[in-house]
Amino acid sequence: MTSSTLPETSIGSLPPQSREQVSQFMQTLQDDICAKLEAVDGQSHFREDSWDRPEGGGGRSRVLSEGAVFERGGVNYSEVFGSQLPPSITKQRPEAEGHSFYATGTSMVLHPRNPYVPTVHLNYRYFEAGPVWWFGGGIDLTPYYLFDEDARHFHQTLKDACDSQDPAYYPVFKIWCDHYFHLPHRDEARGIGGIFFDYQDARPGLLYRPQGSPDSPSPEEDPALQTSLGERSWDQLFSFVQACGNGFLPAYVPIVEKRQPMEWGERERNFQLYRRGRYVEFNLVYDRGTIFGLQTRGRTESILMSLPPLVRWEYDYHPEPDTPESKLYDVLHTPKNWLDL
Amino acid sequence: MTSSTLPETSIGSLPPQSREQVSQFMQTLQDDICAKLEAVDGQSHFREDSWDRPEGGGGRSRVLSEGAVFERGGVNYSEVFGSQLPPSITKQRPEAEGHSFYATGTSMVLHPRNPYVPTVHLNYRYFEAGPVWWFGGGIDLTPYYLFDEDARHFHQTLKDACDSQDPAYYPVFKIWCDHYFHLPHRDEARGIGGIFFDYQDARPGLLYRPQGSPDSPSPEEDPALQTSLGERSWDQLFSFVQACGNGFLPAYVPIVEKRQPMEWGERERNFQLYRRGRYVEFNLVYDRGTIFGLQTRGRTESILMSLPPLVRWEYDYHPEPDTPESKLYDVLHTPKNWLDL
Numbered sequence: 267m268t269s270s271t272l273p274e275t276s277i278g279s280l281p282p283q284s285r286e287q288v289s290q291f292m293q294t295l296q297d298d299i300c301a302k303l304e305a306v307d308g309q310s311h312f313r314e315d316s317w318d319r320p321e322g323g324g325g326r327s328r329v330l331s332e333g334a335v336f337e338r339g340g341v342n343y344s345e346v347f348g349s350q351l352p353p354s355i356t357k358q359r360p361e362a363e364g365h366s367f368y369a370t371g372t373s374m375v376l377h378p379r380n381p382y383v384p385t386v387h388l389n390y391r392y393f394e395a396g397p398v399w400w401f402g403g404g405i406d407l408t409p410y411y412l413f414d415e416d417a418r419h420f421h422q423t424l425k426d427a428c429d430s431q432d433p434a435y436y437p438v439f440k441i442w443c444d445h446y447f448h449l450p451h452r453d454e455a456r457g458i459g460g461i462f463f464d465y466q467d468a469r470p471g472l473l474y475r476p477q478g479s480p481d482s483p484s485p486e487e488d489p490a491l492q493t494s495l496g497e498r499s500w501d502q503l504f505s506f507v508q509a510c511g512n513g514f515l516p517a518y519v520p521i522v523e524k525r526q527p528m529e530w531g532e533r534e535r536n537f538q539l540y541r542r543g544r545y546v547e548f549n550l551v552y553d554r555g556t557i558f559g560l561q562t563r564g565r566t567e568s569i570l571m572s573l574p575p576l577v578r579w580e581y582d583y584h585p586e587p588d589t590p591e592s593k594l595y596d597v598l599h600t601p602k603n604w605l606d607l
Numbered sequence: 608m609t610s611s612t613l614p615e616t617s618i619g620s621l622p623p624q625s626r627e628q629v630s631q632f633m634q635t636l637q638d639d640i641c642a643k644l645e646a647v648d649g650q651s652h653f654r655e656d657s658w659d660r661p662e663g664g665g666g667r668s669r670v671l672s673e674g675a676v677f678e679r680g681g682v683n684y685s686e687v688f689g690s691q692l693p694p695s696i697t698k699q700r701p702e703a704e705g706h707s708f709y710a711t712g713t714s715m716v717l718h719p720r721n722p723y724v725p726t727v728h729l730n731y732r733y734f735e736a737g738p739v740w741w742f743g744g745g746i747d748l749t750p751y752y753l754f755d756e757d758a759r760h761f762h763q764t765l766k767d768a769c770d771s772q773d774p775a776y777y778p779v780f781k782i783w784c785d786h787y788f789h790l791p792h793r794d795e796a797r798g799i800g801g802i803f804f805d806y807q808d809a810r811p812g813l814l815y816r817p818q819g820s821p822d823s824p825s826p827e828e829d830p831a832l833q834t835s836l837g838e839r840s841w842d843q844l845f846s847f848v849q850a851c852g853n854g855f856l857p858a859y860v861p862i863v864e865k866r867q868p869m870e871w872g873e874r875e876r877n878f879q880l881y882r883r884g885r886y887v888e889f890n891l892v893y894d895r896g897t898i899f900g901l902q903t904r905g906r907t908e909s910i911l912m913s914l915p916p917l918v919r920w921e922y923d924y925h926p927e928p929d930t931p932e933s934k935l936y937d938v939l940h941t942p943k944n945w946l947d948l
Binding site for chain 1: 656670672679681791792793880884887888891892901904907908910911912914915916917918919920921922923
């Protein structure tokens with residue numbers, strides 16, 4: 267495909283220093299998140315490792331281990347470039363094929379110790395490759411024990427961040443998140459979702475840009491994915507990603523503060539370790555960020571620092587009916603709308 | 608591709624009841640292995656679950672949990688059929704595209720409790736699909752603490768089984784195993800290998816049949832992969848797979864009996880749990896059997912029963928130099944020839 271087949275090449279409308287602007291934001295996001303998480307933990311500190319990628323670029327990985335609140339937390343910033351994107355991406359963005367690329371982003375996974383405190387994941391990223399550029403990312407919550415009020419608070423905070431930019435965003439990106447963080451082999455959601463989006467650029471059209479995977483719905487199948495917008499500028503999209511990134515702490519920290527004091531025992535711990543197995547299955551089998559990292563020969567320890575410190579698999583486990591554990595499964599089998607839209 | 612482009616269709620040379628013969632052997636193999644492992648464990652017994660696959664076929668899964676010797680052991684027999692093979696296989700066997708298929712096999716993974724006893728994996732399988740049929744499989748050992756004499760015993764027993772059929776087999780299938788059970792993102796072998804082969808059918812030519820993955824060497828690059836054989840009959844190949852399958856117990860059980868009495872403590876247990884993480888990474892990211900199972904919507908609990916009961920990930924762990932742990936890493940970074948060939 268040549269760039270002449272595109273409705274309009276986006277690259278012409280890039281502002282000066284687009285890369286530096288996003289890269290600076292991604293680093294500040296990492297700084298802000300780490301500072302606040304250390305304060306919340308009150309015991310452990312992030313260790314930082316800076317690394318270079320032989321093919322171009324590098325990053326700084328920060329890991330907090332054995333904290334009072336967080337059994338492990340990893341917050342990665344990276345900025346990589348090279349002569350070509352891996353197949354997992356060019357399959358989705360054929361216009362990028364044969365071009366050098368630039369990518370920067372921040373990602374994070376937190377594994378709390380207390381099973382009543384949910385695991386959370388965040389990833390925002392930006393790409394430039396030949397005639398195209400785009401933003402992607404999202405944030406999603408994975409509780410072990412479900413509190414409806416926490417799920418509503420999380421989704422409401424994300425919706426507020428989205429709505430500050432465009433009210434069309436949240437309803438589409440919430441559904442997209444449910445589709446993305448889905449384990450087909452378990453027919454389960456990874457958690458209670460959040461927002462997710464990819465391939466967001468200036469071109470007008472559907473907000474939902476299908477990913478070509480057999481498990482992605484085509485927009486015709488889901489009326490909630492029909493929303494179209496007109497042309498958006500690079501500045502508008504960058505502003506949206508900033509609003510999303512800055513929405514993380516107010517979405518998550520109040521939940522930690524509310525659940526951390528709750529007492530837990532062996533039953534809750536066993537269930538948490540078992541459910542962490544689903545996180546491993548998702549990240550290693552399906553997650554685009556993990557696969558991108560491994561395919562581009564990123565720093566393995568930084569890519570896999572999202573994996574939990576301790577995990578259990580149990581053959582053919584099913585929760586007892588009418589227990590707090592089974593309440594979680596009900597929602598994982600049928601993703602819920604947490605807000606009145 | 609039509610069958611007329613094949614050098615010769617193999618299907619004409621199938622013996623009567625080819626499917627029944629292999630299926631019967633695979634079930635007997637499962638029976639023999641389970642009976643012996645229960646005797647070795649001396650405490651726990653296999654639980655059997657029979658299951659049907661909605662699209663055709665089924666299997667019987669046997670799991671032993673919380674044994675004296677085996678923390679978890681899973682031995683699966685399955686026989687599945689359907690209207691088409693998944694892309695992961697037709698990419699390698701385009702002649703099978705558009706044809707219905709039949710597949711049967713036995714697979715096994717054992718996770719011992721004592722870190723001095725190695726983990727072991729076995730899988731033998733048989734396919735028929737339109738104009739083609741083939742055998743595949745192998746067996747490999749994953750020690751946590753390395754004893755050279757155990758590695759030599761394991762490889763010698765496999766070599767003897769191979770040699771009973773054709774002395775050309777072991778040298779090629781040993782290298783193929785080293786290539787297959789390799790984690791590119793860690794630049795590590797999964798363990799000390801064994802034998803592995805795939806796509807073995809009647810057609811004359813190279814024994815090594817490249818798999819089209821970027822990490823598979825092409826035969827030109829490795830002189831050890833140059834061996835060619837003439838036409839082999841279905842009976843010869845079936846006999847070879849039987850010899851391999853029956854070689855498992857004499858290859859593994861003496862190692863268990865020798866290492867099980869060794870005392871171990873927290874250090875060894877921590878290392879074992881950490882190294883089990885590599886097993887999870889390999890099975891979920893690379894293993895063809897796991898991916899085939901998940902893509903064909905097999906029974907998830909049977910496919911993933913190869914995952915260890917308890918696993919640990921630690922950020923940026925490296926063994927101390929000159930320790931038993933670092934001795935293992937030396938061999939994982941540079942696969943070794945355990946026998947004088």
